Amino acid sequence: MLVTRSLMMAALLPLSAATSFATGDLSVRDAWIAAAPPNAPVMAGYMTVENHARGPKTLIAATSREFGEVTMHRTEMHEGVARMTHAAKVEIAPHGKVAFQPGGYHLMLAQAKRPIRSGDAVPVDLSFADGTHVPVVFRVREPARTAGSGSPAPAHDHASMHGH
Amino acid sequence: MTAQRKHRVIVFAALLAVVAAAVAAFSYRMAPGTRDAGALPVMSEIGGDFELTRAGGARVRLRDYHGRAALLFFGYTHCPDVCPTALYTLKTVMDELGSAADAVTVAMITVDPQHDTPEHLDEYVRYFHPRFVGLGGTGPDIEKVAGQYRVYHRDESTPAGERVAHSAYVYLLDRRQRVRAVFASGAGAADIAESVRQVLKEADAPAG
Numbered sequence: 001m002l003v004t005r006s007l008m009m010a011a012l013l014p015l016s017a018a019t020s021f022a023t024g025d026l027s028v029r030d031a032w033i034a035a036a037p038p039n040a041p042v043m044a045g046y047m048t049v050e051n052h053a054r055g056p057k058t059l060i061a062a063t064s065r066e067f068g069e070v071t072m073h074r075t076e077m078h079e080g081v082a083r084m085t086h087a088a089k090v091e092i093a094p095h096g097k098v099a100f101q102p103g104g105y106h107l108m109l110a111q112a113k114r115p116i117r118s119g120d121a122v123p124v125d126l127s128f129a130d131g132t133h134v135p136v137v138f139r140v141r142e143p144a145r146t147a148g149s150g151s152p153a154p155a156h157d158h159a160s161m162h163g164h
Numbered sequence: 165m166t167a168q169r170k171h172r173v174i175v176f177a178a179l180l181a182v183v184a185a186a187v188a189a190f191s192y193r194m195a196p197g198t199r200d201a202g203a204l205p206v207m208s209e210i211g212g213d214f215e216l217t218r219a220g221g222a223r224v225r226l227r228d229y230h231g232r233a234a235l236l237f238f239g240y241t242h243c244p245d246v247c248p249t250a251l252y253t254l255k256t257v258m259d260e261l262g263s264a265a266d267a268v269t270v271a272m273i274t275v276d277p278q279h280d281t282p283e284h285l286d287e288y289v290r291y292f293h294p295r296f297v298g299l300g301g302t303g304p305d306i307e308k309v310a311g312q313y314r315v316y317h318r319d320e321s322t323p324a325g326e327r328v329a330h331s332a333y334v335y336l337l338d339r340r341q342r343v344r345a346v347f348a349s350g351a352g353a354a355d356i357a358e359s360v361r362q363v364l365k366e367a368d369a370p371a372g
Contacts (some may be wrong), residue, residue, distance in 0.1 A: 037291030044244035082246040083329040102249040134337045
């Protein structure tokens with residue numbers, strides 16, 4: 001079991017190492033789209049954008065040939081209420097990064113031109129205020145399983161509970 | 165904003181404070197080391213029976229699920245981030261429960277009945293787990309159940325897109341349909357599964 005897992009990890013490593021996209025001082029990694037039902041009207045894209053420059057960079061638009069509309073949004077939770085706000089631009093501080101992740105910033109992908117399935121690769125072009133374009137390939141997949149508990153207990157503690 | 169709408173928002177805001185307090189209390193109880201059986205008191209101030217519509221048009225009442233535990237989530241399909249994340253978490257909960265999941269109903273109730281027909285919703289939720297149920301209904305149906313569960317929801321659509329602000333809690337109901345826990349968005353699947361196991365276990369006792 002453990003051997004199998006390490007072998008799988010080893011096989012996956014080159015893939016994850018390859019999933020970084022860069023233009024000039026900007027790079028994007030961990031780009032993925034949450035797999036969604038075929039009748040979902042919208043999907044969400046996530047990524048980490050890194051700015052290696054000495055000045056700030058501003059992400060102003062995203063487009064994809066696979067979707068009629070791509071917009072930037074941010075989910076804000078306030079006392080349990082989720083509210084999605086449109087983000088016209090997202091600034092990345094000098095030598096900083098911005099994570100687009102569930103419950104926060106995300107690309108909202110609408111009007112899919114074809115059914116988008118788990119495993120698909122979706123090209124997205126990111127435009128920055130300084131004229132830079134970063135072409136990124138988003139992988140469609142299920143979200144990684146969360147540790148599941150707010151406590152520092154390691155995951156295998158939970159797994160062991162299946163035994164009873 | 166009309167006066168009526170404004171009034172409604174104020175009422176929801178007040179109700180919301182109740183749920184927020186309940187969640188805070190619940191989260192406190194869930195702190196590591198404080199978990200024990202019976203740590204899930206009945207939250208009698210929220211919940212209750214409701215009648216909604218399933219795919220195919222059949223009317224469904226909460227009491228039809230008597231004897232089963234239930235996890236209820238309120239959302240809408242035109243929600244790219246929060247709703248799929250919650251449904252993936254609930255899927256993981258079902259996986260963690262193993263065979264115990266057979267005694268659990270997971271239902272997503274739409275807060276956007278105008279766009280989410282029961283058929284559309286059903287197809288949507290079944291993608292995450294074949295036994296998830298999608299429940300819709302008329303506007304008044306949804307208003308009623310949202311009120312019972314203190315679910316804040318407000319249409320904030322703009323010409324640029326459809327958006328509904330909504331509270332993103334998951335409600336755990338015991339086999340007698342009483343609310344026993346409310347999980348905030350971002351709650352871990354293992355914590356939810358543990359609470360489900362608790363209510364399933366206690367319901368096996370004769371006293372229920």
